[in-house]
Amino acid sequence: MYRTDRKNLYEKQPFPITELGYRVHRIGASLFKNGEFIQVRDHTFSQLTAMVADVRGSMMLPVSGSPTRNFQAGEVLAKNMIEFKRCPNGAEEFIEWCEKSGLRKGALEGINSLNYWPYIIKKYFIPLNDSSMINLLYMCIMGPMDIKDDIYNVMTNSRELTNYCQESVKSIHSNKISNSLNNLHLDNAVDFITKSLTDEDKSFFELNEIEFDSPLESEGKPIYIKVIDYIDNYLYNIN
Numbered sequence: 001m002y003r004t005d006r007k008n009l010y011e012k013q014p015f016p017i018t019e020l021g022y023r024v025h026r027i028g029a030s031l032f033k034n035g036e037f038i039q040v041r042d043h044t045f046s047q048l049t050a051m052v053a054d055v056r057g058s059m060m061l062p063v064s065g066s067p068t069r070n071f072q073a074g075e076v077l078a079k080n081m082i083e084f085k086r087c088p089n090g091a092e093e094f095i096e097w098c099e100k101s102g103l104r105k106g107a108l109e110g111i112n113s114l115n116y117w118p119y120i121i122k123k124y125f126i127p128l129n130d131s132s133m134i135n136l137l138y139m140c141i142m143g144p145m146d147i148k149d150d151i152y153n154v155m156t157n158s159r160e161l162t163n164y165c166q167e168s169v170k171s172i173h174s175n176k177i178s179n180s181l182n183n184l185h186l187d188n189a190v191d192f193i194t195k196s197l198t199d200e201d202k203s204f205f206e207l208n209e210i211e212f213d214s215p216l217e218s219e220g221k222p223i224y225i226k227v228i229d230y231i232d233n234y235l236y237n238i239n
Contacts, residue, residue: 069107076101077140081156087140087148091115094141114138118238128232132168135231147230153223164224168231 061067067075080097081087088094091111098108117138120126128135140151154160183189221229 069103070110072101072103073098073108073111076103081152085152087143087152087155089145091141111141115142117142118235121235127171128235129169129171132165132228135168135235136164136227139227139231139234143234147227147234150223150227150230154227157223160222160224163222164227167224168228 061071066072076098077088077094079101088097091114095105095108095111098111099105114134114137117134121128121131136151136155139147140155143151154164180189180193184193
C-alpha cells in the first residue's frame with residue numbers, strides 16, 4: 001500500500017518543518033532491539049498529512065472558527081510572558097493563566113502530558129536533537145527557576161530563537177566534529193580528531209567526550225548555547 005501523492009507531501013510543503021526545530025520530516029517507527037534501532041514501519045503514508053496539519057494548526061489562525069486549544073494555550077503563554085517579562089513559575093501558574101483567559105482546565109491535556117516528557121524521552125530513547133522545541137517548551141513551563149531567565153530570552157528574541165532552532169537539531173556527533181574543527185589551535189582537539197580517524201574499531205569517537213571551554217569561557221557563551229547545554233544535561237539526569 002502506498003500514497004500516490006507521497007512525493008508531493010514531501011516536496012510541496014510551503015515551509016519545511018525542519019526549519020521549525022524538528023530535525024526530521026519523515027515519520028518512522030523503530031524498535032530498540034539488541035542495542036540497535038530497527039525500523040519496523042514507515043508511518044509517512046498515512047500520517048504525514050496529519051502531522052503537517054497539526055504543525056500548521058498549532059501555529060496559525062484558522063480562516064474561520066476557533067484555533068486549536070494548543071494554539072490558544074500558546075497565545076496565553078506568549079501574552080503573559082510578554083506582560084510579566086518571565087516564564088511561568090510552573091505548570092500550576094500556566095494553567096491558572098489559561099483558565100483566566102477562558103480555557104477550561106479539562107481541555108489542557110497537552111500541558112498535563114508535558115509533565116511526563118522526560119520519562120517519555122528515556123523510555124523511547126528519543127534523541128534530544130529530535131525534539132528540541134518540545135524540550136524548550138518543557139523547560140519554559142516545568143524547568144527549574146535558575147534557567148528560566150535564559151529560556152525567556154531565547155523564546156522572546158527572534159535571533160536567539162532562530163539560532164536555537166538551528167543548533168539544537170544537530171546531533172551529538174555533529175557537535176563533536178564541529179567543536180573539534182573549531183578548536184584546531186588546541187592540542188587536545190588535534191589529538192581527539194587524530195585518534196578518532198585512526199581508531200580501528202571506531203569506538204574512540206563514540207565513547208569519548210571533549211570539552212574546550214573553561215568555566216570562565218563558558219560564561220561568555222551565547223544564551224541559546226547555554227540553554228542547549230543546560231537542556232542536554234537536565235533532561236537526561238531527571239530521575
